[in-house]
Amino acid sequence: MTASLRSTACNPLTLLESSSTLREVHQIHCQLLVRGLLGDPPYLSKFVAILALSQNNPHHLPYSRLVLAHSPSPPTVFALNSLIRAHSNTSSDPLQAFHFYRQILHSPSLSPDNYTFTFLIRASSNLPTAAAAASAATHAAALTRGHELQDPDIVTKTAMVGAYAAAGEIDAARKLFDDIPHRDDIAWNAMIAGYSHVGRSKEALELFSSMQIVGVSVSEATIVSVLTACAQLGALDQGRWAHAYIQKNKFQLSVTLGTALIDMYSKCGNVGRAMEVFRSMPEKNVYTWSSAMSGLAMNGAGKQCLEIFDLMEKKELKPNEITFVSLLRGCSLTGLVDKGLEYFDSMKSKHGIEPWPEHYGCMVDMYGRAGRLEEALNFINNMPFKPHAGAWGALLNACRIHRNIELGELAQSKIMDIEVMNDGAYVLLSNIYAEFRNWKAVSTVREVMKGKGVRKEPGCSVIEVSGEVHEFLVGDKSHPMYCKIEAMVGEINGRLKVAGYEARTNEVFFDIEEEEKENAVSWHSEKLAIAYGLIVLNEGIPIRIVKNLRVCWDCHDATKFISKVFDREIVVRDRNRFHHFKDGLCSCKDYW
């Protein structure tokens, strides 16, 4: 042993930080007892804190609780704060944090401080339900105001902004944020992250530009949230800008930042660039690999997705559940059924990972898309737990693709047993009836929906033009350039007709309100967005659209024609994958 190592070893607490087995911890604990160091409350607190926050072994946290419970001297706020922090970070039971909080409140000699509240708020935001988290956050806020903490510091307030956002109370978070007198960069980051997190991406980007106008410094965390927002919106221009910002300001390409970049490029349809980032990253973790795989899968590069996974195995990196969701989706979207089954079986046998309902859903989807409906049904019937709505949903979607009414009706009724208000299930079933031109059945489904108060989620498409995001809804007339857009849709329809395109109206009859039925085909939101793109984007610039729902057959056909007739590349990201349209063809090969 070298001299420097020996001197480190002399400090038991330093040694404790790297201990990964309970045996080592026992030895250090004994040593401290023998040397009488634990009689000193600050020393004891430090011991408890290091142990509680150690990520080396899941048994360290319970052990730290025992140490504190059996100590002769009363706990300090520091020790209890550390336990609250430990339970707010990693514990699967954040409610435990409140147990230690009560201990502070009940002790006559202790009172909570700003640290206590910061960690408690963090614990609140990790509670399982949004309602619980919201009420806990409110509680913490009330306590903070009622307490001698008349003026909670900016750290506590920032944590509260994050807690409200995590609870889905984003407007309450914004109110808190606006009330912080001297907002620092971290407070701005928390608010931007909050918007990104709940999917209010446009507001995230708007707040980011205000942040720059005010002149607050931009950090890695800011850019990560901005990239997340760009990914959700499919805002490639702004995402590229953020990437350039990273390079110009010489930010280190950390694992988090690189992963966010991969995700952004993938979700903006530029998977080639995503893979360049992936290859250039000096350090990667399971998030990085999973993101790359998911990006390849959603862009239809199933083979490469599998290659990445094989490479990961070769490097003996441990995949997690999400890696397998990405992998199985890759297999599913490219029709690699047998390979998919092999991977699915290897989850348990080779990697010791118990499949989630989502993995079963992917398998059902995989068999179903391939037209192997009986096997898909078998897979559902042999699930080790009660099939969730998603498994039946995958089957129902397969029944739509492969036109199977009987099985479709079964799947739909199973979904109704689980989720009465599942609008997607009604729409899929009615689309199956429509394929068979059974309008009576279509209108029955419609009546049932009406009777139960189920509404179809409205279609919405967004397009980014020179860094600005434009949103279109079905039949939306609110855009300032609506007149020109309307004229362009007319031109599109005219030129498509000449080119031999015929509208398929089967599916759309159900999609919109009765009175709009006539024009429905022309007015699906992506058509408005494409028309707008044709008006404002110069020739040769691809039109990129992001849609919240699945593309309907008609729009898919029409977009193929548009790509040929207008000689324009069109990239559409629908609810779960990309369609790259060029010269009258689509990258999905009509398989989605």
Add this chain to the structure above:
DNA sequence: GTTCACACTC
């Protein structure tokens, strides 16, 4: 001490 990354039948 506070802010940041992967998926999900649709």
